[in-house]
Amino acid sequence: MYSTHALHRALQQTPDLPMTVSGSRTRTVRESFERISRLAGAFRELGVRPGDRVAILALNSDRYHEIFFATWWCGAVVNPINIRWSPAEITGALRDAQPSLLLADDSRLSLVTELTAGALIGVYCGDGSPPDDMLGYEDLVANTKPVPDLRTGEDAPASLLYTGGTTGSAKGVLMTHRNLMTSAVSHETAQAGGVSLLTAPMFHIAALSCWLTQNYHGGTVVFLPSFEPGSVLAAIEKYRVTSVTLVPTMIGMLLDHPDLGSFDTSSLWALGYGAAPMPATLLERARRALPGAGFVQGYGTTETAIVTALTRKDHEVGGTRLRSAGRVAAHCEVRIATGDGSEAPRGEVGELLVRGDGCMREYWRQPEQTAAVLRDGWLHTGDAAYMDDDGFVYIVDRLADMIITGGENVYSSEVENALATHPAVAACAVIGLPDQRWGERVHAVVVLAPGARATEAELRTHAAASIARYKVPRAIDFVAAMPLSAAGKVLKSLLRDQLVTG
CATH class of the missing domain: 3.30.300.30 (ANL, C-terminal domain)
Structure with a gap:
């Protein structure tokens, strides 16, 4: 498995299909392919080598999409950074990752100017004119010849995402191409040829997985720079969005929007949710307000991506299973372990352990932390859970x-x-x-x-x-x-x- 596979497949089968929509820009598969191959050539000319990190500090956009593919195109590792972090947290993550390039838009430009004053090469990927001390993204695309795709994949490193950062130092989670693609093919929210709306930040594993899944199935991705209920509803109506994944707090804000009923949301085929528990009352409100949408829940962590799924059919059946995180996805195995490591009886709470090709390779440069969570082939999530007699997993709490x-x-x-x-x-x-x-x-x-x-x-x-x-x-x-x-x-x-x- 290599992560640019979907791009080559799309060029072969649907070259003129809109691939990305971002603000006023719409680009087809053919246009995206050409730009990505040129951007990858620019990265190589700037010294990016296989295994190097390419950092991104920006809001969602079509350029985020191009940067991800171009980075993989030249065999490097995407390193998206949380734009909401403090300057100390951002500089700490960059110091740890040691990227070859830093691409940034206007969202944290003053900080980036300080960071790129040293040896780090800065590329401005916003919509304005690039600062004097940064290279221009569009100039690189326009003035560089395309290069062949290295088709790096399988167990080569693909992404370096940092966890949390709210309690102690953030840890870099290193995922391989196999890790990312294994999880992506297990998602149910994408519809072949559909239109996916991406509003969750791309530096988060859930958004990255949803984006990969949409590209894997083939279709269009509409990017919003951030979540705003009115903008989400307007985008669903304008672009006939078929799938979107939100966290419960976002769904609540969507349902509370005073003009919800005036937007046409009938195109919505799948509404995915996860990252936090969904109150039963909120789910019922959502099902009444969006009767045409099928609901899908996914549970996972930065270290594992998707682990369990509560499918559209499960939501239709309803009952007590709606309180669960669903059954284990086809690509992985789950175990509920007691304190001594043995498997807990059905219905008894223990720690949720995961193994399979979707689990991370390691914590970046932290062998002791890696050894603490990867033991005997199992990744220890730190989540307390139990499993019922039908195999549905119920997440009870973080053990902490x-x-x-x-x-x-x-x-x-x-x-x-x-x-x-x-x-x-x-x-x-x-x-x-x-x-x-x-x-x-x-x-x-x-x-x-x-x-x-x-x-x-x-x-x-x-x-x-x-x-x-x-x-x-x-x-x-x-x-x-x-x-x-x-x-x-x-x-x-x-x-x-x-x-x-x-």
């Missing part, structure tokens, strides 16, 4: 987020699910705070739905109707919005730090 109060284990997801069933709750997060008597106490942070009202006592009483009293939050804070990562996940570590400090 499990709350131990008075000797009892409390999984934040079950408390969040109990709170989320209250009609006034738009979003909630449950964390453990230090407690002198109990070790930890259960604490909730809640965002109320627009125009809704609820008291702390009311929500605690509501939760107590479905969970044990020791699991009910001892206190609840009301906030206007949750702190979210670039992937749309609630930053519980930040909430915890703020509350402890406060």
